Amino acid sequence: MDVGALVFDVFGTVVDWRAGVAREAARLLGPGVDAAAFADAWRARYEPSMQRVRGGERPFVPLDALHRESLPEALAEVGAGPVPDDVAGELVLAWHRLDPWPDAVPGLTRLRRRFVLAPLSNGGVRLLVDLARRGGLPWDLVLGAEVAGHYKPDPQVYDSAPRLLALPPSRVCLVAAHTDDLAAARARGLATAYVHRPAEFGGDPVPPATDPHADLSVGSLEELAAALGC
Structure with missing residues (x-):
């Protein structure tokens, strides 16, 4: 691929959202709450909350605001009652405290030798800066x-x-673990690379091993670096 920049989905592709949210939930909510089930319940509200913005039902707000609004329903689904505002705020910040997959930093470090790198995530700017730091x-x-x-x-x-990278779309590659994200990027002329993350949802469901429509399908960001000559 003749690309000059790689842009990345972040939740699930670069960082392990499920383990990180569950870790913070266990810390903040205690042993009486199934922390992994809570992470799944909260994530299940991710797409519907954004769809109300996409559909014009409400103006754009950063993801932190959507997470805060969907928190009470996610808590109720796992049998947890309302939490104080300070605890709710800390739970929202769980999404700022996610850890990278083990291959992420080594792979990105190699890729940065040749390519401009940026997240292209639904996360807000401060969230993405916090994850990076x-x-x-x-x-x-x-x-x-x-x-x-x-x-x-x-x-x-x-x-x-x-547009912001001053490159033709074909010279920008979206790297993601989600085939729908990649399909939407291809529709806008971007190159695409699929990363298989079998543990993203705790192993159930297991995502497809490859995306036959992507320019590349790999099992890690280090494998992607090798495929791109880094």
Whole structure:
């Protein structure tokens, strides 16, 4: 692939959202709550909350606001009652405290030798900065939903990357563990690379091993670096 920049989905592709949210939930909610089930219940509200923005039912707000709004329903689903505002705030910040997959930092470090790197995530700017500082993610800049004022898979998010990087869309590659994200990027002319993350949802369901429509399918970011000659 003749690309000059790689942009990355973050939740599930670069960081392990499920383990991180469950870890913080266990700390903040105590042993009476199934922390993994809570993480899954909260994540299940991720897409519906963004769809209300995409569909024009409400103006764009950063992901932290959507997470805060969906928190009471997620707590109720796992039998937890309302929590004080300070605990709710700390739970929202769980999404700022996720750890990278073990291959992420080594792979990104290798890739940065040849390519401009940026997240192209539905996470807000401060969230992405916090993840980078916590995990040592070597981004060159931050792109994504809050920069574009839209949530993926709205085309404006994908279009913003080549525009801001001053590259043709074909020279920007989206790297993601989600085939729907990659399909939306291809529809806007971006190159795509699929990363298999079998443990993203705790092993159930297991995502497909490859994306036959992607330019590359790999099992890690280190494998991606090797495939791109880094």
